[in-house]
Amino acid sequence: MKIFKNILFLFSFLSMSLSSNEGNFNGIKKLTHELMPISKTVFKVIDLKNENEKIIDLTGKNFVLVSVREKGSDGRFYAVDCDGTVWWSGPVTSGAPEFRSPSGVFPVLLKKRYHMSRAYPEASGINNMDYMMMFTKYGHALHQGSVSWMSHGCIHIDPKDVPVIFKWVNSSTKVIITRHSYMPYAKNDLKRIYK
Numbered sequence: 001m002k003i004f005k006n007i008l009f010l011f012s013f014l015s016m017s018l019s020s021n022e023g024n025f026n027g028i029k030k031l032t033h034e035l036m037p038i039s040k041t042v043f044k045v046i047d048l049k050n051e052n053e054k055i056i057d058l059t060g061k062n063f064v065l066v067s068v069r070e071k072g073s074d075g076r077f078y079a080v081d082c083d084g085t086v087w088w089s090g091p092v093t094s095g096a097p098e099f100r101s102p103s104g105v106f107p108v109l110l111k112k113r114y115h116m117s118r119a120y121p122e123a124s125g126i127n128n129m130d131y132m133m134m135f136t137k138y139g140h141a142l143h144q145g146s147v148s149w150m151s152h153g154c155i156h157i158d159p160k161d162v163p164v165i166f167k168w169v170n171s172s173t174k175v176i177i178t179r180h181s182y183m184p185y186a187k188n189d190l191k192r193i194y195k
Helices: 002-018 162-168 183-194
Strands: 033-037 042-047 053-057 063-067 076-080 086-093 104-107 110-112 132-134 141-144 155-157 174-178
Touching: 033 104, 033 174, 042 104, 076 162, 086 162, 086 183, 141 162
Parallel strands: 063 174, 141 155
Antiparallel strands: 033 042, 042 053, 063 076, 076 086, 086 155, 104 174, 110 132, 132 141
Protein backbone atom coordinates (compact mmCIF):
# COMPACT_ATOMS: atom_id res chain seq x y z
CA MET A 1 0.00 0.00 0.00
CA LYS A 2 2.84 2.39 0.86
CA ILE A 3 4.48 1.73 -2.51
CA PHE A 4 1.18 2.53 -4.26
CA LYS A 5 0.88 5.82 -2.30
CA ASN A 6 4.46 6.76 -3.21
CA ILE A 7 3.84 6.00 -6.89
CA LEU A 8 0.62 8.04 -6.80
CA PHE A 9 2.42 10.96 -5.12
CA LEU A 10 5.25 10.77 -7.69
CA PHE A 11 2.72 10.73 -10.55
CA SER A 12 0.95 13.77 -9.05
CA PHE A 13 4.30 15.51 -8.62
CA LEU A 14 5.35 14.85 -12.23
CA SER A 15 2.02 15.87 -13.69
CA MET A 16 2.03 19.09 -11.64
CA SER A 17 5.64 19.84 -12.61
CA LEU A 18 4.82 19.44 -16.30
CA SER A 19 1.47 21.21 -16.14
CA SER A 20 1.16 24.56 -17.82
CA ASN A 21 -1.86 25.35 -15.64
CA GLU A 22 0.16 25.99 -12.46
CA GLY A 23 -0.78 29.38 -11.18
CA ASN A 24 -2.86 30.21 -14.26
CA PHE A 25 -6.22 30.66 -12.62
CA ASN A 26 -8.39 33.71 -12.75
CA GLY A 27 -10.03 33.10 -9.43
CA ILE A 28 -13.21 31.34 -8.43
CA LYS A 29 -16.12 33.40 -9.76
CA LYS A 30 -18.82 31.13 -8.38
CA LEU A 31 -18.42 28.48 -5.72
CA THR A 32 -19.63 25.02 -6.67
CA HIS A 33 -19.30 23.45 -3.20
CA GLU A 34 -19.71 24.58 0.38
CA LEU A 35 -17.90 22.82 3.19
CA MET A 36 -19.18 23.08 6.76
CA PRO A 37 -17.55 21.64 9.88
CA ILE A 38 -20.07 19.63 11.93
CA SER A 39 -17.53 18.36 14.47
CA LYS A 40 -13.79 18.55 14.96
CA THR A 41 -13.09 15.92 12.28
CA VAL A 42 -16.39 15.53 10.38
CA PHE A 43 -17.50 17.84 7.57
CA LYS A 44 -20.55 18.28 5.38
CA VAL A 45 -19.94 19.09 1.73
CA ILE A 46 -22.89 20.56 -0.15
CA ASP A 47 -22.94 20.58 -3.94
CA LEU A 48 -24.42 24.01 -4.63
CA LYS A 49 -25.68 23.00 -8.09
CA ASN A 50 -27.97 20.19 -7.00
CA GLU A 51 -27.89 20.58 -3.18
CA ASN A 52 -26.61 17.02 -2.69
CA GLU A 53 -24.81 16.56 0.61
CA LYS A 54 -21.89 14.31 1.46
CA ILE A 55 -20.30 13.66 4.85
CA ILE A 56 -16.52 13.43 5.03
CA ASP A 57 -15.02 11.92 8.17
CA LEU A 58 -11.33 12.66 8.69
CA THR A 59 -11.12 10.97 12.10
CA GLY A 60 -7.66 9.41 12.43
CA LYS A 61 -6.13 11.59 9.69
CA ASN A 62 -3.86 14.64 9.70
CA PHE A 63 -5.30 17.73 8.04
CA VAL A 64 -4.87 21.48 7.77
CA LEU A 65 -8.18 23.30 8.01
CA VAL A 66 -8.33 26.85 6.65
CA SER A 67 -11.20 29.07 7.64
CA VAL A 68 -10.69 31.76 5.00
CA ARG A 69 -10.73 35.45 5.76
CA GLU A 70 -14.31 36.24 4.77
CA LYS A 71 -17.46 37.12 6.68
CA GLY A 72 -18.44 34.22 8.96
CA SER A 73 -14.95 32.72 8.80
CA ASP A 74 -12.01 32.87 11.20
CA GLY A 75 -9.15 33.95 8.94
CA ARG A 76 -7.04 31.19 10.52
CA PHE A 77 -5.49 27.84 9.74
CA TYR A 78 -5.65 24.91 12.15
CA ALA A 79 -3.24 21.96 12.02
CA VAL A 80 -5.16 18.91 13.28
CA ASP A 81 -3.24 15.77 14.19
CA CYS A 82 -4.53 12.24 13.57
CA ASP A 83 -5.65 12.04 17.22
CA GLY A 84 -8.01 14.98 16.60
CA THR A 85 -5.90 17.57 18.45
CA VAL A 86 -5.47 21.06 17.06
CA TRP A 87 -1.75 21.47 17.75
CA TRP A 88 -0.92 24.64 15.78
CA SER A 89 -2.89 27.61 14.50
CA GLY A 90 -2.23 31.00 13.02
CA PRO A 91 -3.62 33.80 10.87
CA VAL A 92 -4.12 33.50 7.12
CA THR A 93 -5.27 35.57 4.22
CA SER A 94 -7.07 34.09 1.26
CA GLY A 95 -8.22 35.20 -2.17
CA ALA A 96 -9.47 38.70 -2.77
CA PRO A 97 -13.11 38.85 -3.99
CA GLU A 98 -12.06 38.63 -7.65
CA PHE A 99 -9.67 35.72 -6.85
CA ARG A 100 -11.69 33.65 -4.39
CA SER A 101 -10.07 30.60 -2.85
CA PRO A 102 -11.91 27.32 -3.53
CA SER A 103 -13.89 25.43 -0.85
CA GLY A 104 -13.61 21.70 -0.23
CA VAL A 105 -11.27 18.86 0.72
CA PHE A 106 -8.04 18.68 -1.26
CA PRO A 107 -4.92 16.50 -1.34
CA VAL A 108 -1.44 17.99 -1.13
CA LEU A 109 -0.27 17.59 -4.73
CA LEU A 110 3.19 19.13 -4.48
CA LYS A 111 5.52 20.57 -1.84
CA LYS A 112 8.35 22.88 -2.81
CA ARG A 113 10.52 24.86 -0.39
CA TYR A 114 11.43 27.65 -2.84
CA HIS A 115 8.95 28.64 -5.53
CA MET A 116 8.10 31.55 -7.81
CA SER A 117 4.56 31.89 -9.16
CA ARG A 118 4.49 31.62 -12.95
CA ALA A 119 1.18 33.49 -13.18
CA TYR A 120 2.17 36.28 -10.79
CA PRO A 121 5.99 36.43 -10.76
CA GLU A 122 7.80 38.90 -8.55
CA ALA A 123 9.54 41.61 -10.60
CA SER A 124 12.48 41.56 -8.18
CA GLY A 125 13.09 37.87 -8.94
CA ILE A 126 12.56 36.92 -5.29
CA ASN A 127 10.52 33.77 -4.75
CA ASN A 128 6.99 34.73 -3.73
CA MET A 129 5.53 31.30 -2.87
CA ASP A 130 8.13 29.85 -0.49
CA TYR A 131 7.07 26.81 1.53
CA MET A 132 4.57 26.04 -1.24
CA MET A 133 2.05 23.23 -0.60
CA MET A 134 -0.06 23.05 -3.77
CA PHE A 135 -3.57 21.63 -3.36
CA THR A 136 -5.26 22.22 -6.76
CA LYS A 137 -4.10 21.59 -10.31
CA TYR A 138 -4.71 25.29 -10.99
CA GLY A 139 -1.92 26.32 -8.61
CA HIS A 140 -3.84 27.12 -5.40
CA ALA A 141 -1.45 26.56 -2.53
CA LEU A 142 -0.73 27.15 1.11
CA HIS A 143 2.49 29.19 1.20
CA GLN A 144 4.41 31.88 3.03
CA GLY A 145 2.94 35.31 2.54
CA SER A 146 1.68 38.46 4.14
CA VAL A 147 -1.36 37.99 6.34
CA SER A 148 -2.12 41.70 5.93
CA TRP A 149 -3.29 41.61 2.30
CA MET A 150 -5.42 39.27 0.22
CA SER A 151 -4.04 36.88 -2.39
CA HIS A 152 -4.72 35.74 -5.97
CA GLY A 153 -6.51 32.68 -4.54
CA CYS A 154 -3.76 31.04 -2.51
CA ILE A 155 -3.70 30.82 1.28
CA HIS A 156 -1.00 33.02 2.81
CA ILE A 157 0.44 31.70 6.07
CA ASP A 158 2.53 33.93 8.32
CA PRO A 159 6.33 33.48 7.96
CA LYS A 160 6.63 32.40 11.61
CA ASP A 161 4.09 29.57 11.19
CA VAL A 162 4.66 28.23 7.68
CA PRO A 163 7.98 26.36 8.24
CA VAL A 164 6.36 24.28 10.99
CA ILE A 165 3.36 23.38 8.82
CA PHE A 166 5.54 22.70 5.75
CA LYS A 167 7.67 20.22 7.70
CA TRP A 168 4.58 18.42 9.07
CA VAL A 169 2.49 18.21 5.86
CA ASN A 170 3.00 15.22 3.54
CA SER A 171 1.23 13.61 0.58
CA SER A 172 -1.45 12.05 2.80
CA THR A 173 -2.32 15.30 4.60
CA LYS A 174 -5.63 16.85 3.50
CA VAL A 175 -6.25 20.57 3.08
CA ILE A 176 -9.76 21.63 4.09
CA ILE A 177 -11.02 25.06 2.98
CA THR A 178 -14.20 26.40 4.56
CA ARG A 179 -16.06 29.68 4.75
CA HIS A 180 -17.42 28.80 8.17
CA SER A 181 -15.90 29.20 11.63
CA TYR A 182 -13.92 26.28 13.03
CA MET A 183 -13.18 28.04 16.33
CA PRO A 184 -15.99 26.31 18.29
CA TYR A 185 -14.22 22.98 17.70
CA ALA A 186 -10.67 24.28 18.21
CA LYS A 187 -10.97 26.65 21.17
CA ASN A 188 -10.28 24.13 23.96
CA ASP A 189 -7.10 22.92 22.25
CA LEU A 190 -6.03 26.50 21.53
CA LYS A 191 -6.48 27.45 25.19
CA ARG A 192 -4.02 24.68 26.12
CA ILE A 193 -1.54 25.71 23.41
CA TYR A 194 -1.55 29.46 24.00
CA LYS A 195 -1.90 29.67 27.80
